[in-house]
Amino acid sequence: MAKSSTSSRNRPSPLTNNDGCLYMGGAVFAFLLVWCLWSYAGPADSGGGNSFMPRVFSDIGCTRPAPNLRFDPPDSTFYDDPELRYSIEKKVTGWDEKRKEWLKRHPTFAAGAKDRVVMVTGSQPNPCRNPIGDHLLLRAFKNKVDYCRIHGYDVFYNNVLLHPRMKSYWAKLPVVKAAMLAHPEAEWIWWVDSDALITDMEYKLPLDRYNYKGHNLVVHGWSKMIYEEKSWTSLNAGVFLIRNCQWSMDFIDVWANMGPISPDYKKWGVIQRSVFKDKLFPESDDQSALIYLLFKDRKLTDKIYLEGEYYFEGYWVEIVPTYANITEKYTAMEREDGTLRRRHAEKVSEQYAAFREPHLKDAGNGRWSWRRPFITHFTGCQPCSGDHNQIYAGESCWSGMVKALNFADNQVLRKYGFMHPDLLDSNTVTETPFDYPDEGPW
Numbered sequence: 500m501a502k503s504s505t506s507s508r509n510r511p512s513p514l515t516n517n518d519g520c521l522y523m524g525g526a527v528f529a530f531l532l533v534w535c536l537w538s539y540a541g542p543a544d545s546g547g548g549n550s551f552m553p554r555v556f557s558d559i560g561c562t563r564p565a566p567n568l569r570f571d572p573p574d575s576t577f578y579d580d581p582e583l584r585y586s587i588e589k590k591v592t593g594w595d596e597k598r599k600e601w602l603k604r605h606p607t608f609a610a611g612a613k614d615r616v617v618m619v620t621g622s623q624p625n626p627c628r629n630p631i632g633d634h635l636l637l638r639a640f641k642n643k644v645d646y647c648r649i650h651g652y653d654v655f656y657n658n659v660l661l662h663p664r665m666k667s668y669w670a671k672l673p674v675v676k677a678a679m680l681a682h683p684e685a686e687w688i689w690w691v692d693s694d695a696l697i698t699d700m701e702y703k704l705p706l707d708r709y710n711y712k713g714h715n716l717v718v719h720g721w722s723k724m725i726y727e728e729k730s731w732t733s734l735n736a737g738v739f740l741i742r743n744c745q746w747s748m749d750f751i752d753v754w755a756n757m758g759p760i761s762p763d764y765k766k767w768g769v770i771q772r773s774v775f776k777d778k779l780f781p782e783s784d785d786q787s788a789l790i791y792l793l794f795k796d797r798k799l800t801d802k803i804y805l806e807g808e809y810y811f812e813g814y815w816v817e818i819v820p821t822y823a824n825i826t827e828k829y830t831a832m833e834r835e836d837g838t839l840r841r842r843h844a845e846k847v848s849e850q851y852a853a854f855r856e857p858h859l860k861d862a863g864n865g866r867w868s869w870r871r872p873f874i875t876h877f878t879g880c881q882p883c884s885g886d887h888n889q890i891y892a893g894e895s896c897w898s899g900m901v902k903a904l905n906f907a908d909n910q911v912l913r914k915y916g917f918m919h920p921d922l923l924d925s926n927t928v929t930e931t932p933f934d935y936p937d938e939g940p941w
């Protein structure tokens with residue numbers, strides 16, 4: 500595709516013979532440009548399917564307008580408003596219009612904005628107390644970088660408190676808000692806790708599902724547990740997808756105001772414990788706060804999608820023991836289908852994910868499924884401090900993380916020609932033979 504567009508640009512065009520034709524050429528070019536932009540703004544199928552758009556482009560010989568990183572016109576935007584503040588304590592208003600205006604002035608970013616995701620994650624500013632904490636955090640971040648590179652997402656790692664009182668689990672809200680302002684080109688900000696690992700490098704966020712009814716916040720959760728069991732673990736706030744819009748600005752405001760910046764912080768802790776009987780610690784936390792908001796106003800589920808159809812994030816204790824069987828299933832499917840065995844550039848990985856999809860028809864999703872779990876979340880492990888929940892032996896936390904990291908890394912390293920034969924042995928890789936894993940002596 501890139502080749503054909505370069506050659507057509509270099510070829511002398513018959514349309515440039517005289518002024519009239521030059522104009523025509525301009526019109527044709529403008530049409531093609533509009534067509535390209537339109538195609539990109541149009542509906543895109545997520546879930547790995549990408550057969551429609553590339554064909555359109557190669558047929559008419561135009562490429563996606565690359566985001567122009569050196570173009571910022573002098574027209575004033577929300578950035579020039581001295582009243583606009585990034586702080587979690589200041590409201591942002593009129594954000595939808597402001598973002599839209601910015602996109603209008605940056606047309607190469609407007610194309611494709613609807614599908615653009617920025618992953619945001621981070622950890623504390625200081626070294627970890629757990630001796631292997633920083634090592635695990637580094638590998639956990641590498642895991643996210645790998646995923647983002649494969650799917651063309653940007654990623655931002657923050658390791659400073661943006662608000663001194665918004666500590667530990669509250670620290671993410673100021674970061675997410677700041678990321679929304681820093682990334683008007685992105686429709687979604689995807690917060691992923693540092694201890695949440697992507698264990699299906701092929702899976703794509705099904706954004707269409709969330710666009711369908713205009714949901715603005717997606718979390719892994721179960722409505723029965725919120726409204727009937729009233730449990731503080733009825734959803735997990737460690738991974739969420741939030742739309743870059745005014746609704747989200749307002750919601751973050753309400754949510755953050757149950758945290759340490761609120762004069763009623765203490766009171767919120769008491770209220771949360773009185774509603775969620777299984778919550779054992781006294782301080783108001785971001786997860787209980789979110790559940791409380793949903794519990795108080797059920798209509799919020801019009802905007803907040805409780806994802807339960809796949810492992811948007813999942814509990815490591817139930818997931819880690821399934822890696823071995825899942826690996827076997829995937830290996831069997833590759834033995835069966837030569838297309839899946841074909842070596843390819845990492846850049847076109849999404850195409851091979853789409854090729855695999857028919858084989859996963861009966862795999863199911865989430866619990867009991869043999870599809871690779873999308874995100875394995877090491878909740879309760881606290882890899883950095885090492886203060887893991889006493890119900891787990893520390894060793895099972897760390898060895899579980901190593902397994903998850905190598906399980907994910909194998910999916911990446913495959914494109915580089917190598918694999919870890921043993922998920923617990925991070926040091927050893929073997930070169931994958933041509934046509935691996937067709938029947939052979941390995």
Ligand SMILES: *[C@@H]1O[C@H](CO)[C@@H](O)[C@H](O)[C@H]1NC(C)=O
Nearest residue numbers: 819820821822823824825827
């Ligand atoms: C893995 O597969 C075997 C054989 O089908 C089964 O007995 C076992 O329970 C499975 N293990 C897990 C953790 O699912």
